[in-house]
Structures are given as C-alpha cells and as structure tokens.
Amino acid sequence: MDRLARFEAHRPRLLGLAYRLLGEASEAEDVVQETYLRWDAATGVEMPEAWLTKVVTNLCLNRLTSARARRETYTGPWLPEPVFTDRGELGPLETAEQRDTLSLGMLVLLERLTPPERAAFVLREAFGYSHREIGEILDRDEAHVRQLCRRARQHVGEGRKRFPASPEDRRRITERFLAAAVEGDVPALERLLAADVVAWSDGGGKVTAARRPVSGRDKVARYLTGLARDPRMAAMTVEPRWVNGECGVVIRQSGTLFAVLVPEPGEDGLVALHTMLNPDKLTFAGSQKA
Template sequence: MTTRTDEFEELRPLLFSIAYRILGSVTEAEDAVQESWLRYQAYPGEPAEPKAFLSAVVTRISIDVLRSARVRREAYVGRWFPEPLLTDPYQDPERSAELADSLSTAALLLLERLSPLERAVFVLRDVFAFDFPEIAAAVERSEAACRQLAVRARRHMDEGRPRFAADRAEREHLAERFFDAFREGDVDGLRDLLAADAQLVGDSGGKAPLWGNGIFGAANVARALTSLSEPFTRIGGVFEPHEVNGQPGAIFRDRDGKVVNTWTLDIADGRIQTIRAVLNPDKLGHVGPVADAWAVIRETNRARTAPPLPS
C-alpha cells in the first residue's frame, strides 16, 4: 500500500527541479522541498492527485522565497550567479531538451529578469508542460492570467537567447578542445576557441578573490587563463571537466580535494562566449568541502613568480 512517504519520495526529484529553476539556489530549493513535505504531512485530507498537489505547494513556497531573495540579491556584492548544480535529479526523456536548456546558467540568469509569478508560470508550462488549470491552481491566478504571464515570460526569454546556440555534441567537442588547451597553457589554442568578445566573469559575493568586474576580449581572456593554469597545477591544484547546470564546465580543487570554484561555459556560434566562475564559498558547500580560496590564490601567485621546476 502506497504511503505518503512513498508518494513524496517518488516526486522529490520533480519538486526539487521545479524549486531550483524558480530559485536558482540548491540550498533554497532543498529547503522548499522539505517545507513541502512538512505541509504534506500536516494536510488533513487526501489529495486527489499528489503530483499536482505537491507541485502547487512547492511552487507557492518557492515564489514566496524568491520574493524575499530578490531583495537580498539587489544588495549582493558583485555579480549574482545561480548555485552550480552538477546533476538534475529529475529526468523525463520527452522533456529532455527543455529540462537541459532551462538548467543552464545563461537561462537561469534570463529567468532572473522575470517577476516571480512569470518565472513560476514559465517553469511549470514551458519546462515541465503542466496544463494551465494546474498552473492556475499552483500560483492562485486565473487561467487567463496565467496564459498572459506565460506569453510575457516566453517573450522575455526568447529576446535574451543566443540566435545560434550549439547542439550538445558540438558543445562537448569544443569544451574538450578548450580544456586541453587550458591544461597545456596554449594561449593561441585558447584564443582560437574564444569569441572575439569573450568574457571571463565571476561571482564571489565579496567572499573570495576575483578579477575585478571581469576580463573581456579573446586575447585578454586567453592570457589570463594561461597565466593561471601552470602555477595552479604546480601547487597541486586540479581541475575536473564536469557538466555543470547541464552545460560543459569544470570543478577546481586544491591539493586536498577541496572545492575552489566551478566554471560553466556558454557556447554559441562555434565559439566560447562566456566563462562563468562561481567562487562564493556559500554557494559551493553542496559540491563538497570548500577550500580557502584566498590561500589558494596567494600560493598560486607565489608559484607564478617562482622559477620553473627543473625538467
């Protein structure tokens, strides 16, 4: 006999995936899912459809959290990026393209432009294909209002998407070449893979070292990357190419295996457009034990000025 616990655990991946796309935060999404469980436990009746009921509950909680979070993000130090997600727990072969696209850092940043209601409606409709009656019940608006919200949200999202995004195979091939060139310190190879107006930007929240507002232009980014790779490796640092938010990326670790930062690569038009680094330690704890990034950069800088090791 199916219990509420069984029903909830079966739906947990979906609930987390909805909450994460609305909030852009792993920790806040996990909290929203946990609060949904508590409300489900306390609900006196028997929902006719647990999926619709719990999806509505987690959506409403996420909307409330997002409204509060937007105030905090306005006072955030520097650029705000979503917390990196290594694996989406929810899989649906029929929605795989929509799920992957909506998970990318670029898409989540576009979602930040929407109002909380627009964001929730877009996620439920365009990503998870909920019907409008279900969406209306979840956000407590009329079906007509939800249709209008969906149209506005879709228009804002379409305006910000790259015109010629790469397919998955092309992204993976380009990322492999990029990380090979980075590992080898090949400045010319890196420059050839970068868009002319490429940028290297980061989110430290004021709690980790950062390169000002960013580094811009293919030549500048290539030089910055090659100046980093060799000394970081020399002090025992490693980087692991890894899918992050459904896109090519990497996890950087110190010699003890602690997480220094994560990267995601935005790829379009056959070139790497943007490298986004998350360095804020508050956003990395779910990836693994977090390194002291200040100590790592100090040691890396010392290695950069030290004479090369004998071959």
C-alpha cells in the same frame, strides 16, 4: 506505498522545480523539506503531483522577493549555485528545453523576470504544464497565464540564443577548452572563444574574483591564461563534469571543491564563461557524490 515513499518518488522533480525558481540549491532543498512536512500533515489529497507542485511553487514565490533584495547588495556578479546533474538529481533532462532551463546562463536571465513570470515560464518550458494547469497552480485565469508566459519569453529571448549542440559535442568543446586553458595556449583559446565572449566570476566577497565581467576574446583569453599560471593551480585537480545540464569544469584543491566553471557554447564559439568561486555557494555541489 507509504506517504514517505510516495513523496520520495516526486522529490527529484520538486527539487528541480524549486531550484529553477530560486537559483539556490540549498534554498530549494529547504523548500522541498517544508513541502514534505505539509504533505505529511495533509489529508484527502486526491492528486499528489498537482498538490505538491502548487505547494513548492508558492513557497518559492514567497522566498523570491527577499532573495532578489539580497542579490541587489551582493558583492560582485551574482551567479546561481552550481549543481552536478550527472545522476538525475534535479529530475529528467531528456529534452533540450529541460536542459536549457537549468543552465547557468538561463538562470541568470530568469533574474530579469517577476516572480509570477518566472514561475509561469519554468512550469511551461521545463515541465510542460498547460496554461490552464499553471493557472490552477498560481490561482490566475488562463488568459493571464498566457500573458505571463509571453512576457517571460520576450524578456529571456532578448538575451539568449539557444545553441543546438548534442551532449557529445558539448563535452568535446569543453575538453578542448580545458586543454587550452591548462596549457596556457592563448591562440587555441582565442579560436574557441566568440568575439563577444563574457567571463563572469562569483566570489561573493569571500575569495578573490573579478568584481566585474571580463568581455572580449583577447581579454578573456589573457584572463584565463593568467588564472592557469597561478601557482596554486599546481596543487589542484581539474576535470570535466556535467553541471546544470551542461559540460563544465570542476577544480578541486586537496580533494575539496574549489571552483566550478561552465563554458556556454554559441554558434561562433564560447559566448560565456560562468565561474563559481564563493565557497558558501559550492557547499551543495561539494556534498554531491562523485
């Protein structure tokens, strides 16, 4: 197997790692490409997987500081770039932990962490690396890595309760939600929404979107039915598709990706709705094959 083929065998996992660390698919692609250039020039690499993982992680850590500074001045709520995951683009999603660390809700929570905490958490929870292996990647001792993982789980756990629904159940929930939203059926929407549901919309100042989160069952239901009555919706197509390991809703205008909405189920109904409208942050998803 030549060097390029060996690298390509690792590409989905490396892209999945970089995306979870950065929350930006385009940036993650740049990191993976830079990693390949370093791989192509390297000699004497005895353990390719470990070597590539360390390079990707450190490149992402270097980018996270500037990325967080940009997000502090972002117009309106910041959401991660959505990625369609029905073809394994970001590596395996076989376990609940792998899917959860890729969800939009989790990626938003990961913004609370310091870059080292985020790296340790992702390597441990999404990819199953041991504390010792993470220490070798981050150049830290094992005790420090355990501390990073513990702090990360505490920060993330404060804002998230995992909902143990199967992919089939998630698709059924999304299809019911989509039908109610398209029909403007407020009572049906209210039955699907949790009392404390929050709707987040990311327009980035490029398109019209709510500048602040919409909270509460009644307000969110009215907000959704208002969107459904927008005259522009008559010319759009709406369909379910797997986004970030979750069943989301894809909206296209004349074949062009217009928005991606991902509902997040909870024990008492949908607890969050994440909607990406910023066209700049739909470029990667729009380039993915249907």
